[in-house]
Each structure stands twice: as structure tokens, then as C-alpha cells.
Amino acid sequence: MFLSLSLICLTVAVLLAQVNKMTAKPIADAKAMKLQNAISEVVPAFDNDPIAEAFLMPDGQGDSLLVYPAKKGDEIVGYALNSFSTNGFSGNIQIMVGFDMEHRIVNYSVLQHGETPGLGSKMSEWFRDAAKPSQSIIGRDLSKGALAVSNDGGNVDAITASTITSRAFLEAINRAYAAYSGNMDATSGATQSESDTTGTTQSGSVTNISGETNDNDEQDITSQEGGNDNE
Amino acid sequence: MNDNLKVLINGIIKENPIFVLLLGMCPTLATTSSAINGMSMGLATMFVLICSNAVISMLKNLIPDMVRIPAYIVVIATFVTIIEMMMNAYVPALADSLGIFIPLIVVNCIVLGRAESFASKNSVISSVFDGIGIGLGFTFALSLLGAVRELLGTGQIFSLNIYPEQFGSLIFVLAPGAFIVLGYLIAIFNKLQKKEGTN
Amino acid sequence: MENKLVVSPSPHIHSGDTIQKNMYGVLIALIPAFLVALYVFRLDALIITALAVLFCVGFEYLIVKYMMKKTPTVLDGSAIITGVLLAFNVPSNLPVWILALGCLFAIGVVKLSFGGLGNNIFNPAIAGRIFLLISFPAQMTVWPAPETAFTIDAVSSATILGNLKLNPELLPSLQTMFLGTEAGSLGEMSALALLLGLGWLLWKKIITWHIPISIMATVAIFTGILYIFNPIPLYNPLIHLFSGGLMLGAVFMATDYVTSPMTKKGMLIYGVGIGFITIAIRLWGAYPEGVSFAILLMNAFTPLINNYTTPKRFGEVVKHG
Numbered sequence: 001m002f003l004s005l006s007l008i009c010l011t012v013a014v015l016l017a018q019v020n021k022m023t024a025k026p027i028a029d030a031k032a033m034k035l036q037n038a039i040s041e042v043v044p045a046f047d048n049d050p051i052a053e054a055f056l057m058p059d060g061q062g063d064s065l066l067v068y069p070a071k072k073g074d075e076i077v078g079y080a081l082n083s084f085s086t087n088g089f090s091g092n093i094q095i096m097v098g099f100d101m102e103h104r105i106v107n108y109s110v111l112q113h114g115e116t117p118g119l120g121s122k123m124s125e126w127f128r129d130a131a132k133p134s135q136s137i138i139g140r141d142l143s144k145g146a147l148a149v150s151n152d153g154g155n156v157d158a159i160t161a162s163t164i165t166s167r168a169f170l171e172a173i174n175r176a177y178a179a180y181s182g183n184m185d186a187t188s189g190a191t192q193s194e195s196d197t198t199g200t201t202q203s204g205s206v207t208n209i210s211g212e213t214n215d216n217d218e219q220d221i222t223s224q225e226g227g228n229d230n231e
Numbered sequence: 232m233n234d235n236l237k238v239l240i241n242g243i244i245k246e247n248p249i250f251v252l253l254l255g256m257c258p259t260l261a262t263t264s265s266a267i268n269g270m271s272m273g274l275a276t277m278f279v280l281i282c283s284n285a286v287i288s289m290l291k292n293l294i295p296d297m298v299r300i301p302a303y304i305v306v307i308a309t310f311v312t313i314i315e316m317m318m319n320a321y322v323p324a325l326a327d328s329l330g331i332f333i334p335l336i337v338v339n340c341i342v343l344g345r346a347e348s349f350a351s352k353n354s355v356i357s358s359v360f361d362g363i364g365i366g367l368g369f370t371f372a373l374s375l376l377g378a379v380r381e382l383l384g385t386g387q388i389f390s391l392n393i394y395p396e397q398f399g400s401l402i403f404v405l406a407p408g409a410f411i412v413l414g415y416l417i418a419i420f421n422k423l424q425k426k427e428g429t430n
Numbered sequence: 431m432e433n434k435l436v437v438s439p440s441p442h443i444h445s446g447d448t449i450q451k452n453m454y455g456v457l458i459a460l461i462p463a464f465l466v467a468l469y470v471f472r473l474d475a476l477i478i479t480a481l482a483v484l485f486c487v488g489f490e491y492l493i494v495k496y497m498m499k500k501t502p503t504v505l506d507g508s509a510i511i512t513g514v515l516l517a518f519n520v521p522s523n524l525p526v527w528i529l530a531l532g533c534l535f536a537i538g539v540v541k542l543s544f545g546g547l548g549n550n551i552f553n554p555a556i557a558g559r560i561f562l563l564i565s566f567p568a569q570m571t572v573w574p575a576p577e578t579a580f581t582i583d584a585v586s587s588a589t590i591l592g593n594l595k596l597n598p599e600l601l602p603s604l605q606t607m608f609l610g611t612e613a614g615s616l617g618e619m620s621a622l623a624l625l626l627g628l629g630w631l632l633w634k635k636i637i638t639w640h641i642p643i644s645i646m647a648t649v650a651i652f653t654g655i656l657y658i659f660n661p662i663p664l665y666n667p668l669i670h671l672f673s674g675g676l677m678l679g680a681v682f683m684a685t686d687y688v689t690s691p692m693t694k695k696g697m698l699i700y701g702v703g704i705g706f707i708t709i710a711i712r713l714w715g716a717y718p719e720g721v722s723f724a725i726l727l728m729n730a731f732t733p734l735i736n737n738y739t740t741p742k743r744f745g746e747v748v749k750h751g
Contacts, residue, residue, distance in 0.1 A: 001295040008290070008302050012309045019313050026320035034323065089716060117264065118385070118401045119567055161567040164716060400531065400565035407564065411539065 042098030042107040043078035046070035057179040065179040083176035085168040090114040103143040120165030142177040235360040242364020249372035250420040255341040260409040269377025277366025282310045284350040288358035453507030455636040459627035466620040474522040483513035485533035515555035518617020532562040624677035637685045640697035645680040648705025679721035689729040696739040
């Protein structure tokens with residue numbers, strides 16, 4: 001009895017290992033593809049590999065966000081940030097939002113959410129409806145102040161009957177901007193050497209690092225954070 | 232062969248897992264927010280059912296009675312893991328929308344129920360037919376439920392517009408709608424079956 | 431001849447109460463609230479109420495006659511009350527087709543699917559309102575500003591409870607709430623008018639005090655305790671009593687005979703439960719208003735409450751533990 005159960009388990013393990021081997025690459029490809037699409041949707045055209053160059057930036061609230069720099073040639077044309085909010089109507093909201101170099105929102109895409117279909121789920125389109133400037137956030141310059149829904153005295157119209165979702169969505173955008181502006185400040189004044197950044201490990205809890213993390217990334221992270229600590 | 236056909240039909244109508252046996256309610260209610268979701272969930276379950284029925288029927292003399300439940304679960308879990316990996320690899324969008332309910336096929340009582348009550352007592356061929364029958368019944372029920380909910384909730388069936396979306400009642404896409412629609416579908420199914428019985 | 435010798439089980443003494451008598455009594459009690467709605471929303475209030483009654487009675491007649499193949503009893507007044515209460519629970523500018531769907535759901539699904547009056551588990555009007563609230567949240571949560579208020583230019587206006595959490599500085603005075611010219615659904619305008627209705631119902635002995643008073647007392651005590659420790663508007667018991675659908679729910683919807691417990695003790699448990707759930711949803715829930723959800727939930731508990739509060743039969747030996 002013990003033997004036969006072990007035998008079954010063993011066979012099954014071998015089988016699953018085979019299937020895993022077979023599907024591992026397509027799964028990774030599909031994930032990378034999704035991320036790639038999300039990034040290219042929200043930043044100006046680029047020709048580098050933002051996923052490989054991703055780094056972490058603190059958002060000023062104890063967490064860090066993944067930042068994907070988009071470069072055309074050697075020049076950075078924008079940043080895509082993987083931001084989130086924990087204050088959604090049901091569960092977390094994860095977005096990818098892109099900024100150009102002038103603090104303006106290029107575009108966004110909603111990566112993951114559990115909002116009510118037909119209500120909160122409208123955020124995927126609502127905030128980029130070019131025909132309705134009072135609700136669209138595309139092209140807004142966040143250096144002039146954080147976004148807020150009009151019910152709270154801001155200048156973005158909330159989704160009808162989904163104020164909570166709208167609020168959470170804008171929170172995620174503002175969080176992304178905090179990390180973005182921190183990065184802009186850091187890159188303009190980041191001249192210090194790498195030697196004084198060895199001990200910094202305050203990268204907080206990042207919800208979803210789906211890019212490939214290699215040694216280069218690690219260095220990027222520490223240097224960026226070191227730069228910010230110096231501010 | 233005739234018997235196999237009977238087994239097949241039996242699974243779709245007389246022992247329809249959803250409308251008659253009322254088994255596997257959790258994925259039924261949770262994944263049928265649209266017709267396509269319901270159908271893919273049904274097909275995924277059908278795949279697992281057929282494979283696990285076949286394998287368990289093959290192994291029925293090898294598996295000692297004392298450990299049959301763990302053995303069944305291992306077999307079922309294997310096929311569920313396989314289909315989960317396949318879906319993640321080749322239809323990631325669908326895998327995203329079904330989410331946790333694909334891994335949860337493992338604990339779907341239809342699958343274990345058929346293994347225990349049918350596959351472990353019958354030949355491989357008729358077990359496969361039972362898997363197909365029950366699977367089709369499950370898929371049919373889930374697709375129907377999904378289609379009705381999608382139609383009432385968003386005005387579409389399989390994403391085809393039937394009437395403008397703003398006239399849809401959102402409640403049918405949400406959880407309460409699943410219960411209401413399921414209740415009415417079971418009532419209609421019962422009524423139809425009763426009529427058949429008296430004729 | 432034969433009719434004079436009817437064999438029937440007890441009770442043999444009839445109080446003279448009939449379904450009709452009680453139902454029309456409730457309708458009379460709803461008149462003050464209706465007058466306030468007319469004053470605030472003018473013609474809209476009349477149209478919505480009339481249409482809701484028409485739809486409810488019409489659907490009941492059609493379904494009973496053609497689907498259930500029984501003699502329709504629409505004139506017992508219960509469908510009329512469902513219509514009026516449903517109308518009182520929606521904004522005055524609700525599109526007619528949404529109202530019709532709500533009536534169809536209340537009558538067809540909630541009432542007749544379970545077998546008609548007396549067999550329904552849930553109060554049809556409440557369930558109809560919740561159906562509409564979940565299905566059409568955008569239309570159901572935009573209230574026209576009352577025409578008699580000072581802000582004439584406002585097309586839509588947040589309710590008191592909506593403002594309570596977000597911007598407490600916009601709250602109207604308690605007097606306004608009590609008399610009723612704030613934004614909101616048709617029938618929940620004036621606490622005073624609804625209390626007049628309660629007075630009538632109690633005087634005519636159509637309902638007893640247990641359910642409405644226990645709901646109001648629970649709400650007042652619960653929020654009162656919080657208010658003592660932290661006196662902010664969100665916890666103000668008077669605001670909670672006089673705003674939203676609390677009065678309407680406590681007086682007219684929670685007291686529905688069919689879906690509320692039968693014993694006095696049961697009624698108290700039921701009322702306290704509604705009070706607690708209402709405040710819990712109002713304070714910590716995502717929805718600003720919780721009365722209808724609270725009533726629906728406690729409706730579901732009613733059979734259980736009835737079971738646990740069965741009175742001792744006369745002469746039954748009390749068990750000694």
C-alpha cells in the first residue's frame with residue numbers, strides 16, 4: 001500500500017516535471033510579453049529593453065515602486081512605473097503609468113484589480129477619455145500638484161458611483177509620481193560614488209517584481225536609493 | 232457501445248452535475264460571470280475529468296483500498312496542475328480571468344465523486360465516456376449560466392451585443408445574480424424533466 | 431346551507447382583522463410621507479409612485495393569472511404597498527424602465543417565486559430596492575437636489591449619509607433633516623412625517639412598538655456611545671436617526687408581517703439586529719446607507735428567530751436543568 005502510493009507519486013512527479021519544463025518558457029514569455037505591452041502602451045516610443053533596466057524607487061510612503069526607463073538611443077524619453085493602491089473597493093489595484101520628462105502623464109494601463117465590473121472596472125478607460133478633459137488625466141502635469149477627485153476638491157471627475165475606486169486609482173498615480181519625481185531629483189544630482197551605498201537595504205515590500213532581477217539591477221537599485229537618501 | 236452512449240447521455244441530462252446532482256457549486260457560481268468564462272471552466276474541468284477517470288479506472292486494481300482517496304487526489308491534482316500550466320503558457324488572458332478556480336478544480340467534488348463512484352468500478356472505456364458525459368453536462372450548465380448572466384448583466388452573449396449595455400442589470404454579473412439565475416435554471420430544468428417523465 | 435357548518439382548526443375567534451384592513455391602514459400611514467415627497471419633488475413624486483404601484487399590481491396580476499394560473503388577489507393591497515414603498519426608496523428622477531425592472535424583480539422574483547404573499551422570505555420592496563441599487567448604482571445614487579432648497583442650480587446632490595464620511599461640513603441642520611428638505615429618495619425625506627405614520631400604525635394597532643422602537647433605540651445607543659468618546663458628526667446619533675432610510679425602514683419595511691418574527695421577544699432581537707447592522711454598514715462599510723441591507727439580512731434570520739422564541743405552550747412542563 002505504501003509502495004503503490006509512492007509509485008504513483010513518483011510517476012506523477014516525473015510527469016509534472018516534464019510538463020513544467022515544456023511550459024516554463026512559454027509562461028515566462030507570456031508574462032514578459034504582458035509587461036512589455038503594458039510598458040510600451042504608457043511611454044513614448046523607445047528602443048531599449050526597459051525590463052532589463054528596471055530599478056526600484058521609494059515612493060515616500062515606505063514602499064518602493066519598480067521603474068522602467070524608456071530610452072530612445074541614449075536619451076531617456078520617459079519612465080513607466082508599476083504603482084498600486086491598497087484602498088480599492090475590493091482589493092488592491094495595480095497600474096502601470098508612464099511619465100514623460102516634463103512631469104506629464106503619457107498614459108496608463110490597469111494591470112490588476114478586483115473592482116466591480118461595470119463600475120470601478122471602468123477606470124481602465126475612464127481616466128483617459130480624450131473627449132472628456134475633466135475626467136482624463138492624460139497629459140496632466142503633476143508637478144503642479146497631486147491629482148484628486150472633484151468630490152475631494154480636486155480637478156478630476158470621479159467615475160459615476162465609484163468614488164472609492166477613483167480615489168484609489170488617483171492615489172496609485174500620485175504614488176507613482178512621488179517615486180518619479182524622487183528619481184528625477186536623484187538623477188539630476190546623483191553624482192556620489194557607489195562606495196557609500198553598500199549598507200542600504202530599505203527597499204520595503206514591493207508587491208510584484210516581475211522583471212528579471214540580475215546583478216546589474218541590484219546595483220541600480222542601491223545606487224538609486226543611495227542617491228535619494230542623500231537628498 | 233450502446234451502454235457507453237447511455238453513460239454519456241446520462242451525464243448530460245439525468246445526472247447533470249449542476250442541475251440535478253448540485254455538485255461543484257463553488258466554481259459554478261464564481262466563474263460564470265460571462266459565457267466564455269463558464270465554458271472554459273467547464274472544458275478545463277472536463278479535461279481533468281476524462282483524464283482522471285481514465286487513469287483511475289486503469290489503476291483501480293493497483294490501488295489498495297486503504298489509500299485510494301490520496302491516490303485519486305494525487306492523480307486529479309496532477310491533471311489540474313498540467314492544465315493550469317498549459318493555460319498559463321498558451322492562453323494567459325483566460326488563465327487570468329479564471330484565476331484561483333483552475334487550481335481549485337482539485338477539490339471539485341464532481342471529479343473525486345466520479346472517480347470514487349464510477350471510474351473505480353467500471354472499465355476504462357466506459358469511464359472515459361462517463362468523463363465526457365459529466366464533463367459535457369458541466370460545461371453545458373456553466374455555459375448556459377454564464378450566457379444568461381452575461382445577457383442580463385451586460386446585454387451580450389459571448390461578447391456579441393444583443394442589446395445596449397446600459398440596459399443590463401449589473402447584479403447578474405455579480406455574485407447574487409449567480410444564485411438567482413442558478414435557482415431559476417434549476418427550476419426550469421426540473422420542470423422540463425418532470426414533463427418528460429410523465430409523457 | 432352547507433356553508434354554515436364549516437369544520438376548521440382553531441383559532442375560531444376572528445379579531446375582524448383582514449389582510450385588506452391592515453394593508454390599507456399602512457397605506458394611510460404612508461400619506462404624510464407622500465405629502466412631503468409631493469412638496470419637495472412636485473410632480474416627479476406623484477409620477478414615480480403611481481407608476482410603481484401600477485407596475486407592481488400589473489405584474490402581480492399577469493404573473494398570478496398566466497404563469498401560476500390562480501385567481502389574482504391584487505386588491506389585497508400588498509402589491510400596492512410594495513409599489514409605494516419601492517417608489518419611496520428610489521430617487522425621484524429614476525428612469526421609468528429601471529423602475530419597472532425593480533417592480534418586476536420585487537413582485538416576480540422575491541414575492542411570487544416563493545409562492546406569493548405569506549410565503550416570501552424577503553420583503554419585496556427592500557429586495558427590489560437592493561436589486562436596483564446593485565444593478566444600476568449610477569442612476570440609484572444620484573439624487574436631484576430638492577426644489578425647495580436654496581441651491582437651485584444643483585442638478586444632483588449628495589445625501590447626508592454620503593457627506594457624513596467625506597465632507598461633514600456640508601451637513602444640513604438637524605431641523606432640516608427632521609422636517610425633510612434634504613436630498614434623498616422620495617419617501618425618506620421627513621422623519622417627522624414618517625413618525626406621524628408610526629403614530630397612526632400604533633394607534634390602529636396595525637403594528638406593535640417592538641420592531642421600530644428597538645431599531646431606533648439600538649441605533650441611538652450604539653452611535654451615542656461612540657459619540658460620547660468622539661463627538662464628531664459621523665457618530666452623532668440624531669443625524670443617524672433622522673437621515674437616510676432609517677425611519678422609513680424601521681417603521682414600514684422592517685415591520686412587514688410576513689418577513690418579521692412573530693413573538694415579542696423575537697421582534698426585539700430582530701430590531702436590535704437591524705439597528706446594529708445598519709450602523710455597522712454606515713460607519714465601516716463601503717455603502718453610505720445600510721438600512722435596506724440590514725433588513726434583508728435580518729429577514730433571512732426571521733425563521734431562525736421564530737424557532738428560538740416559540741412561546742411555551744400553556745401547561746407545558748418546564749424542564750429543570
